[in-house]
Amino acid sequence: MDPYCLKKLNAERQARRAALLLTDLGDGRDRVIKEGDPVAGLLGDAVRQAFLSGKSSLVEIEGRSFFLNVHVPPPRLVVIGAVHISQALAPMAKIAGYDMEIIDPRTAFATPERFPDIKLFAEWPQDILEQRPLDPYTAVAVVTHDPKIDDQALERALQAGCFYVGALGSRKTHAKRVERLKALGFSEDEIALIHSPIGLDIGAASPAEIAVAVMAEVIKAFRARGLQTARHLEKTA
Amino acid sequence: MAEGRDVAIATVVETWGSAPRPVGSHLVIDEAGNFEGSVSGGCVEGSVIAEAMDVISQGTPRMLEFGVADETAWQVGLSCGGRIKVYVERLG
Incomplete structure (x- = not known):
């Protein structure tokens, strides 16, 4: 995990904004996506769904697996x-x-x-x-x-x-x-x-x-x- | 990290059946085996920590699976009968 991602994620959580950490389980690369950030294609659908449900999940898209760890502020x-x-x-x-x-x-x-x-x-x-x-x-x-x-x-x-x-x-x-x-x-x-x-x-x-x-x-x-x-x-x- | 310690993060990425901690739960481990958080009710932590030490030294992420079908899982004890998949990666 990129320490920069962790920092960014923690800043979002601190500010009570929803964010998710997207990890490509194939190569271990990750990035932080904030709610409302544009994400195209099937991955974009999965991201929107994750923000909506607030549930973290593993998704398979075009043969690659991604883990979406959602951090939604507590209501x-x-x-x-x-x-x-x-x-x-x-x-x-x-x-x-x-x-x-x-x-x-x-x-x-x-x-x-x-x-x-x-x-x-x-x-x-x-x-x-x-x-x-x-x-x-x-x-x-x-x-x-x-x-x-x-x-x-x-x-x-x-x-x-x-x-x-x-x-x-x-x-x-x-x-x-x-x-x-x-x-x-x-x-x-x-x-x-x-x-x-x-x-x-x-x-x-x-x-x-x-x-x-x-x-x-x-x-x-x-x-x-x-x-x-x-x-x-x-x-x- | 700020104190110069090497750290690994373990994350529950998938669960089947009854699992003690939900998907997204974290366990953070340092090079000395100190840890914080949980990926189960304390059943598989020991094994995750051991793997995490390897991940810290090698730098390559690993996917671990624990379940009742697994011999060692009985020993480390996911007695609740569920199965979990844990992703372990080094921070940085």
Whole structure:
């Protein structure tokens, strides 16, 4: 393995960007391919598939074997709002393998007693998201019902190309939200990426049930993430 | 490497049946046999490390296979019944 490849791969992982190490098992040569890098032919198909599934594999192409070792950043879930739904969501996210954090400037809500064992920031979203930026491997769910808090995070989530953006609220609340985001200059296509009403439609009623619906929607978005991420990479390239 | 040690990387490239570590898992070995990571649940590491020392001195990558069909595999013990293929290469 070329030490330069290792360095490059580690830099990508550090920056929470997806990359894969392609090794030709015939001659041992390797190279790093970043998500969105153009790769032609059958190998290109295998590379795209690997990024999509996040699974490393051995592929045979035209008599040669290649090993594709995929390094996809671990998915993160940022929840805006230290509310009842978030209390139920925290353990679920952990079980599903998501690194979850909660941001809520309302110190009465964001208390360690209500949220043991989870990263909790009792500050404004824009301040925390400045220090801990969002990225395409992060899901954002806004659940405070307070536009002052929710909107800041929504703006940043749309700009960062988060693989999932969900917002709690009735259709009426969401219609008002859409108007505010339009006024900020977001296009209808961008705004349409927001999942609202939040969560898969399973008829959820209690906070815990809504948390299940949200978690399921996040997982669904992550597994179908390929297209959206590719679009974002094209835009920012 | 930064400390001037020669290093080999072993990677699980294929698994069949029940295998303790998924494809893509790494074991890093230095010339003195110090290691970090895992390619199985500790069953075949010893053998991989021995091969890795050769790879470090010779520089040619090797493909190793472990499974129940293999005599030595019983001895080193992939008792879970799976089979794995491990690619060992020198770094640099």
